[in-house]
Amino acid sequence: MIPTNEEWKAALEERHGIELQNNISGATVAICGLGGLGSNIAISLARAGIGKLILIDFDKVDITNLHRQQYKACQLGKYKTDALKENLLEIAPYLHIETHTARITETNITEFLKDADIICEAFDVAETKAMLVNEALEKMPNKYLVAASGMAGLGDANLIKTRKITSRFYLCGDEVSDINDEIGLVSSRVMLCAAHQAHTVLQILTQK
Amino acid sequence: MVKINGEFLDVAGKTVAGYLSTSAYDAKRVAVERNGYIVPKAKYSTTVLCDDDSVEVISFVGGG
Numbered sequence: 414m415i416p417t418n419e420e421w422k423a424a425l426e427e428r429h430g431i432e433l434q435n436n437i438s439g440a441t442v443a444i445c446g447l448g449g450l451g452s453n454i455a456i457s458l459a460r461a462g463i464g465k466l467i468l469i470d471f472d473k474v475d476i477t478n479l480h481r482q483q484y485k486a487c488q489l490g491k492y493k494t495d496a497l498k499e500n501l502l503e504i505a506p507y508l509h510i511e512t513h514t515a516r517i518t519e520t521n522i523t524e525f526l527k528d529a530d531i532i533c534e535a536f537d538v539a540e541t542k543a544m545l546v547n548e549a550l551e552k553m554p555n556k557y558l559v560a561a562s563g564m565a566g567l568g569d570a571n572l573i574k575t576r577k578i579t580s581r582f583y584l585c586g587d588e589v590s591d592i593n594d595e596i597g598l599v600s601s602r603v604m605l606c607a608a609h610q611a612h613t614v615l616q617i618l619t620q621k
Numbered sequence: 622m623v624k625i626n627g628e629f630l631d632v633a634g635k636t637v638a639g640y641l642s643t644s645a646y647d648a649k650r651v652a653v654e655r656n657g658y659i660v661p662k663a664k665y666s667t668t669v670l671c672d673d674d675s676v677e678v679i680s681f682v683g684g685g
Binding site for chain 1: 658
């Protein structure tokens, strides 16, 4: 039995308090990249009762994604935007979701991210991460940006951290574990980093 | 002296682009924060580092 929107809202307000829940449910968060980071960030925020998610990824669910990304075997071949939307609505049926099945570039970034209060950078390629961070901070200086760098391998979980770089820019990760130098990405460590990002989003909304 | 990633370096007078070219950083993978603000990429070659500047070079690694 799926709860009504009123029941859903009341349960979250009871847990978070009305004021904080209003901040969370009034927020729009963009998630750029729906891999190990993005799919886990989305689920954390959906559970917390975020108002709206903007999900952006060009790729389809592949068998090599399933060890760390929040998709199911039956979703192989689907666009990640569509598959994640399905999964999120099973968890949080009243969540508003906007999807863009596309690559983010210097030319479309402002259009895709214009409605977001907070942007999560969740790409996997270092150059693309840097592009998004530079473009977002230059073109949209009033938005918050939560980026990630360094979460590959089986290194110490406690090395994953969050640093505030400027008043509106946060960086999560150990900042050194490169996918090319390690055994690749391991679900638990990627989830840790994604949890740091989602947690930072909620902290920002608490301060509002 | 310019403070870069916590280290005091004798690079005052150099541009951001000039400093990066002499460092081990890959300019395509970095974001540069100077005194609390991000330096736009297009201004790397015209932004001159000054004494007492506090700079952070964030160098991204792959994985996500």
